[in-house]
Amino acid sequence: MRTIIEPFRIKMTEALPITTRSEREALLASAFNNVFLLDADHVTIDLLTDSGTGAMSDRQWSALMLGDESYAGSRSWRRFEQTVREITGFKHIFPTHQGRAAERILAATRLQKGNVVPNNGHFDTTRANIEYVGAVATDLPSTEARELQSEKLFKGNMDLGKLEQLIEAEGGNIPFCMLTVTNNTGGGQPVSMENVRSVKDILNKRGVPLIIDACRFAENAFFIKEREQGFADRSLLEIAREMFSLADGATMSAKKDGLANIGGFLACNNDSWADGFRNLLILTEGFPTYGGLAGRDLEAISVGLLEALEQDYQRYRHATVEYVASALISRDIPIVRPAGGHAIFIDAAAFCPHLRASDYPGIGVVNALYLEGGVRAVELGSVMFGKPAPGGGEEIPAPHELVRLAFPRRVYTQSHFDYLIEVLDAIGRQRASIEAYRITEQAPFLRHFTAHYERAG
Ligand SMILES: *Cc1c(COP(=O)(O)O)cnc(C)c1O
Secondary structure, eight states, X not given: XXXXXXXXXXXXXXXXXXXXXXXXXXXXXXXXXXXXXXXXXXXXXXXXXXXXXXXXXXXXXXXXXXXXXXXXXXXXXXXXXXXXXXXXXXXXXXXXXXXXXXXXXXXXXXOOTTOEEEESSOOXXXXXXXXXXXXXXXXXXXXXXXXXXOOOSOXXXXXXXXXXXXXXXXXXXXXXXXXXXXXXXXXXXXXXXXXXXXHHHHHHHHTOOEEEEOTTHHHHHHHHHHHXXXXXXXXXXXXXXXXXXXXXXXXXXXXXXXXXXXXXXXXXXOHHHHHHHHHHHHHHXXXXXXXXXXXXXXXXXXXXXXXXXXXXXXXHHXXXXXXXXXXXXXXXXXBOSSOOSSEEEEXXXXXXXXXXXXXXXXXXXXXXXXXXXXXXXXXXXXXXXXXOOXXXXXXXXXXXXXXXXXXXXXXXOHHHHHHHHHHHHHHHHTGGGOOOEEEEEOOSSSGGGTOEEEEXX
């Protein structure tokens, strides 16, 4: 059959708020034209993020009931440890309340002021945790990653030449290197097994350990199976194992490919690294057999990690993203190609040629999506990444003006996406009327969360 169906049926529903256009106009105005300030109860289709917003399966909900809440050595911990080890092979595993706690412990124990940490693309919390201890977070994306329209298959790869140069220049000053799979900052683009292997080979010459930021390891495994020669007949679990076998440790947010609403872990092979992790974990997260999590969370994540590696699930998930992506392309709505694993990025600058970066075209598109259909998306453009000009005056714009439509896992059905396509179609036909916005109030950092906007026209 040509139709790739949702490989599940629904036995519990959650009502979606349906609003009228005039209600949405009033709601957006009272949120100062910033969709982050809307109540979720006023959003019909919420594509703000894929983090922690997934639906758990009946197997996960029943696993919750098996949660062992013993403080030390609980049955749920054993199950969690066994599952993570089955997938990653790492010797030491530490549960954390989410991905950034794992990053914080890694950065605080292994980095010193002035150290350098290369990555294909640091996620913002990873970068922040590295910078917080005075180290330098360096992005080394492949050159293809910057070409929004090129159809290259592994745009998440690290630039090997640049890594070699950096190792040459800073070798002794790099306590570890990271690879983010898929590369979230680069649009959810995958990293090939060949790239992971080459990165590891380069690092081995100087004994630099490799840490995988594994948030979307299962989506990345699916891309490898589909796109990389020699992997078509391998299971996603086998591919994931091979990838982790090339690394010395991992950080993970279970809010992504753990298919859970909270959780994460930190893992490594090195015994002395593990001692440092354990001591800080006890100080700030909890005893090592629960970290920052309840026994029931450990159970739900153990089930979720394996469900994320089910071929039917990944096939449906990627088919959904491709379905929306091809509908937008056929309507001449410019998106980053190829579509990523967890999101579609609209190129707001190309979509709104009548607006300049300082008009914040991404905010115009985000607000049009809400007004037209109650859809919530997020700007990744000059509001999020613009920088103040050194001497005052007009700020330095971001390299791209993107709008991200993130896909929560197992939450929306195809008709919800048909509705989204219809909303975008309507906006696309009136794109010349998408308005310029001005910031009227902003915080000194991470301003996108709380800024107030007004229409500039
Ligand atoms: C979400 C995410 C993190 C941080 O995880 P949290 O659970 O949100 O703290 C780190 N890296 C990447 C690539 C992510 O997508």
